[in-house]
Amino acid sequence: MSAQQAFDETADWPHSLGLQRQAAVLAARRAWRLAPYRKAWSGVGISSEEDICQTGWATLPLLSKEGLVDAARRAPPWGERLQVDRSDIAHVFVAPGPLFMPFTARDLDYVARSFAKALLACGFQAGDLVDQTTMYNWVIAATVLDRALEQIGCAVLPGGIGQTERHVEVIRQLGVNAILAFPTFLEHLLEQAAQDAQPLPLTKAAVMGELSDPQAKSRMLSKYGVQAREFYGVADVGAVAWECAAGQGMHLRDDLLVEFVAPGQESLAEPSAAQPAELVVTDFHRQAMPIIRLRTGDMIDGLTHGRCSCGRGSPRFNRIVGRASEITKVKGMFVVPRLVHDVMQRDGIERPYRLVVDRVEGGQDALSLEVAGAPYADPAAFRLKVEQALRMRIDLRFVDALPEGAPRLIDRRFLP
Numbered sequence: 001m002s003a004q005q006a007f008d009e010t011a012d013w014p015h016s017l018g019l020q021r022q023a024a025v026l027a028a029r030r031a032w033r034l035a036p037y038r039k040a041w042s043g044v045g046i047s048s049e050e051d052i053c054q055t056g057w058a059t060l061p062l063l064s065k066e067g068l069v070d071a072a073r074r075a076p077p078w079g080e081r082l083q084v085d086r087s088d089i090a091h092v093f094v095a096p097g098p099l100f101m102p103f104t105a106r107d108l109d110y111v112a113r114s115f116a117k118a119l120l121a122c123g124f125q126a127g128d129l130v131d132q133t134t135m136y137n138w139v140i141a142a143t144v145l146d147r148a149l150e151q152i153g154c155a156v157l158p159g160g161i162g163q164t165e166r167h168v169e170v171i172r173q174l175g176v177n178a179i180l181a182f183p184t185f186l187e188h189l190l191e192q193a194a195q196d197a198q199p200l201p202l203t204k205a206a207v208m209g210e211l212s213d214p215q216a217k218s219r220m221l222s223k224y225g226v227q228a229r230e231f232y233g234v235a236d237v238g239a240v241a242w243e244c245a246a247g248q249g250m251h252l253r254d255d256l257l258v259e260f261v262a263p264g265q266e267s268l269a270e271p272s273a274a275q276p277a278e279l280v281v282t283d284f285h286r287q288a289m290p291i292i293r294l295r296t297g298d299m300i301d302g303l304t305h306g307r308c309s310c311g312r313g314s315p316r317f318n319r320i321v322g323r324a325s326e327i328t329k330v331k332g333m334f335v336v337p338r339l340v341h342d343v344m345q346r347d348g349i350e351r352p353y354r355l356v357v358d359r360v361e362g363g364q365d366a367l368s369l370e371v372a373g374a375p376y377a378d379p380a381a382f383r384l385k386v387e388q389a390l391r392m393r394i395d396l397r398f399v400d401a402l403p404e405g406a407p408r409l410i411d412r413r414f415l416p
């Protein structure tokens, strides 16, 4: 029996951790054949795949989203990280950067299974009629979530993002009982529907763990009768954690290695309220592009250990409390400030700028770009170029000045 088959959500966590570490070493040994991993790991004294072992695991350099983007730019399109023949690729997802994420058919099936486990834990079951409201274009989310719902035996409505009124109308017409959404969109939809005093048939929701308002779930239950459960995933590896019926936090996935590091550092750290730590993930299954020790950029502020009343043995965390890097997520999409710099550079402009994320009325997130100095001759054309680069609408503002050395990204969504 392989380690993969032995994973079990109800096993004691130390047992699961042991299997994870074994499987992670095997995945890293396979990845040794790829030049970028070989180069990075040589720097810490690894000279053959046999040198990769559990004892030295924590010394292997971490991978970052920025590093993947840089590699893809230097050696397009795969950044020398493709581990299979081109003909074995079944899907390629595209993130700004650019970053191309190839998956074999088996890779994608495995990712879908991870989300199926997450959604089952969140209370979805065979026979549910589910409005799937995450994005279908380019990114992985909707494709794998559709498959996950299908694996459970749900009926999927591929609603996709936006068009709140259309969602409300179809949910009523069909008697849709479950929805999969970002929490901000779900709350907006529920508020919109409540305006015409006709209750929606929705009783349950699975929401993606983007930085979420800790009160949102209880509000949705008390005001609208919708039981929302949360799950958290990372595009490269699939579901990472999910809530169960106990509603006491999100359980770490059993068949994925999740480590924690202090923000901006490489050393392992236990997350705490005083010192939130960043999740680092290692996948054992993905063949097309192995992911070994990837910084997710997402931070948590504590883990609850011990067996849960649902029977799962894995530790739980309450929510993602922030982002460790300059990259953040808005409406489920990564926002990379450097892409603005690239647009300016192409236009021969050099000005201080910053991106500001705000939560506006209705719970929607809004992204603004502030540029120091007098407005450009054609601000609309510039805004369009930035929007194309970020793949997101922005509000462009010219300001007198920006603070010296200020960060290029301000996330105001959760400031008190």
Ligand SMILES: [Zn+2]
Pocket: 244, 245, 246, 247, 251, 308, 309, 310, 311, 312
């Ligand atoms: Zn539980």
